[in-house]
Amino acid sequence: MSNYGKAFALMRDAAAGPWRDYTRHAFVEGMKDGTLPREAFLHYLRQDYVFLIHFSRAWALAVVKSETHEEMLAASRTVNGLISEEMKLHIGICEAEGISQAELFATPERHENLAYTRFVLEAGYSGDLLDLLAALVPCVMGYGEIGTRLSAEATSEAYRGWIDTYAGEDYQGACVAFGELLDQALTRRIGADFQGSPRWDRLCQTFRKATELEVDFWQMGLTP
Numbered sequence: 001m002s003n004y005g006k007a008f009a010l011m012r013d014a015a016a017g018p019w020r021d022y023t024r025h026a027f028v029e030g031m032k033d034g035t036l037p038r039e040a041f042l043h044y045l046r047q048d049y050v051f052l053i054h055f056s057r058a059w060a061l062a063v064v065k066s067e068t069h070e071e072m073l074a075a076s077r078t079v080n081g082l083i084s085e086e087m088k089l090h091i092g093i094c095e096a097e098g099i100s101q102a103e104l105f106a107t108p109e110r111h112e113n114l115a116y117t118r119f120v121l122e123a124g125y126s127g128d129l130l131d132l133l134a135a136l137v138p139c140v141m142g143y144g145e146i147g148t149r150l151s152a153e154a155t156s157e158a159y160r161g162w163i164d165t166y167a168g169e170d171y172q173g174a175c176v177a178f179g180e181l182l183d184q185a186l187t188r189r190i191g192a193d194f195q196g197s198p199r200w201d202r203l204c205q206t207f208r209k210a211t212e213l214e215v216d217f218w219q220m221g222l223t224p
């Protein structure tokens with residue numbers, strides 16, 4: 001889990017409490033041992049589909065805020081991965097449960113969902129690429145860590161499809177690529193010793209807030 005880059009490891013260690021609450025939330029542990037009620041999972045998945053719409057918009061904003069061809073490539077690949085890969089998981093599982101794609105798209109948005117995605121977008125609107133990426137890190141890397149751990153520790157097959165998506169090569173490769181993008185973007189804008197810069201604390205605060213909003217998102221998942 002240390003191959004997600006230097007900046008991520010530092011940000012995570014600076015927000016260790018919320019990070020643990022997020023990556024070891026009861027919702028996650030319920031997927032691990034299969035005790036999570038199906039109703040809660042489907043409710044979560046519908047909300048997560050809406051989440052991914054806005055998350056894709058945030059990554060599209062990262063293309064706008066890019067300053068190099070390399071950054072544009074990394075951000076646009078992520079937009080494509082989200083829209084053409086990750087959202088397919090949601091569509092597929094929901095379809096098998098009798099929830100159509102049109103229904104999925106029309107899911108009324110819960111306020112925990114709205115708070116999180118608009119917080120991320122706002123970080124990008126009013127800041128530069130670094131502010132936006134700091135808000136995006138917990139979403140990407142958190143699911144990467146959760147997927148890897150659950151893939152090794154799951155004692156039930158109930159949520160295997162979900163786990164495999166995030167533990168799989170494609171998603172893990174995206175986490176590694178994001179770690180590189182983040183380290184390079186920081187170095188380019190504030191120097192290789194970025195953790196010593198006055199901006200660093202604020203970026204870590206943005207990371208922490210996004211992590212707390214992920215905790216609220218899991219909690220929302222438990223209350224259909």
Ligand SMILES: Cc1ncc(CO)c(N)n1
Pocket residue numbers: 048051052086138139140143214217
């Ligand atoms: C709430 C949330 N955070 C992160 C991810 C990973 O993309 C997701 N699908 N949903």
